[in-house]
Amino acid sequence: MALKRRIIWLAAGLGGLAMAAWILLAPQPLSQDAMAGLTGDPVRGEQVFWAAGCAGCHADFDAKGDEKLILRGGQRFASPFGTFVAPNISPHPQAGIGSWSALDLANAMKRGVSPEGEHYYPAFPYASYARADLQDIADLHAFLMTLPPDPTPSQPHEVGFPFNIRAALGGWKLLFLTDDWVVTGDLTEQEARGRYLVEALGHCGECHTPRNALGGMQLNLWLAGAPSPDGKGRIPNITPGALDWSQADIVEYLTSGFTPDYDSAGGHMALVVQNTAHLPESDRAAIAAYLKRVPPVAERP
Structure with a gap:
């Protein structure tokens, strides 16, 4: 009888753990009224x-x-x-x-x-x-x-x-x-707009930030460059620790795709530039201002 009770309690415990895991791992959509009034x-x-x-x-x-x-x-x-x-x-x-x-x-x-x-x-x-x-x-x-x-x-x-x-x-x-924002602190209005464009809509960190073994972005190395996901080449470090372009250089690159050395954007970055070229110049300037506020990370081998 005691063994039977232990089996029942064990089964109940495992069932409870399974239920807790199901709740924790289940998709968590927004509330039904999240877009109300918009x-x-x-x-x-x-x-x-x-x-x-x-x-x-x-x-x-x-x-x-x-x-x-x-x-x-x-x-x-x-x-x-x-x-x-x-x-x-x-x-x-x-x-x-x-x-x-x-x-x-x-x-x-x-x-x-x-x-x-x-x-x-x-x-x-x-x-x-x-x-x-x-x-x-x-x-x-x-x-x-x-x-x-x-x-x-x-x-x-x-x-x-x-x-x-x-x-x-x-x-x-x-x-x-x-x-949560990656770059915090007392940002100007322009820098805050740039943060929104880079960290949220532009999702620049998805390519320019290295990832751990589980595929999560290593936020302590924000925008510090990463191996290309397809195994071909490396996506560059765009923190002030490696990118020495002026804000005007960055704005020009996001407009025309041309670098200060008269090179041009290639691969998927060329598509990114085609997108940013549609934005108002004030937004491209905001991105440049934000990139100058990102904590510098030295170029890594």
């Missing part, structure tokens, strides 16, 4: 679209002009965890996100949660978008719904075991998902 403005949303770099991943890599507004997805992003494929985020009601509400978009961007209540992989940079303003997301949603719908189906990610177990992403989020 009306999206598609004109403002276009600026959010370029600042957030949506076309850089979700349009064709070689898209030009208005083709950048056809967000059929399909670009492939290799990483140590597998290859991720950008999905269709055009307003097509079946193939894209045409049926999404502004709240659905906010949950995806700030919490990494799909409308079906599943975890997204952090290849979608919600670890940065978590800092985005809800009004900006409402505006972005309004703009996205004005774009051409495309019927191209999204392709599945190529991710093997154990990284294909999405429930484990709840643990990843517990460790690494935060809406």
Whole structure:
């Protein structure tokens, strides 16, 4: 009888632990009224679209002009965890996100949660978008719904075991998902705007900051450069410890893609410049001012 009671208590304890783990690891969407009172403005949303770099991943890599507004997805992003494929985020009601509400978009961007209540992989940079303003997301949603719908189906990610177990992403989020600012202190209004563009919408840290073994950004080495996720080359250190460009140099680079040495942006950075070139010069200047406030990290071998 005593053995039976112990077995019952053990089973109950394991059940309780399983329930606690399920709660901790479950997706945590925003409240249903999170977007209450917010009306999206598609004109403002276009600026959010370029600042957030949506076309850089979700349009064709070689898209030009208005083709950048056809967000059929399909670009492939290799990483140590597998290859991720950008999905269709055009307003097509079946193939894209045409049926999404502004709240659905906010949950995806700030919490990494799909409308079906599943975890997204952090290849979608919600670890940065978590800092985005809800009004900006409402505006972005309004703009996205004005774009051409495309019927191209999204392709599945190529991710093997154990990284294909999405429930484990709840643990990843517990460790690494935060809406705290990386650079704190007494920033000017211009520097604060630059911080928002770099740390939130522009998600610059996703590429320029090294990651630990679990894929979390090492915030103590913020923007200090990192190996390219595809294993080819290195993404540069853009802290003042390595980047000696003037603020005017940075603004020019984000406008034209030309460096002070008359080199030019290549690869995916060329797409980033195509996005930042759409921003007002005041925003590019704000990014430059912020980068000068980032704690310097010496160039690493």
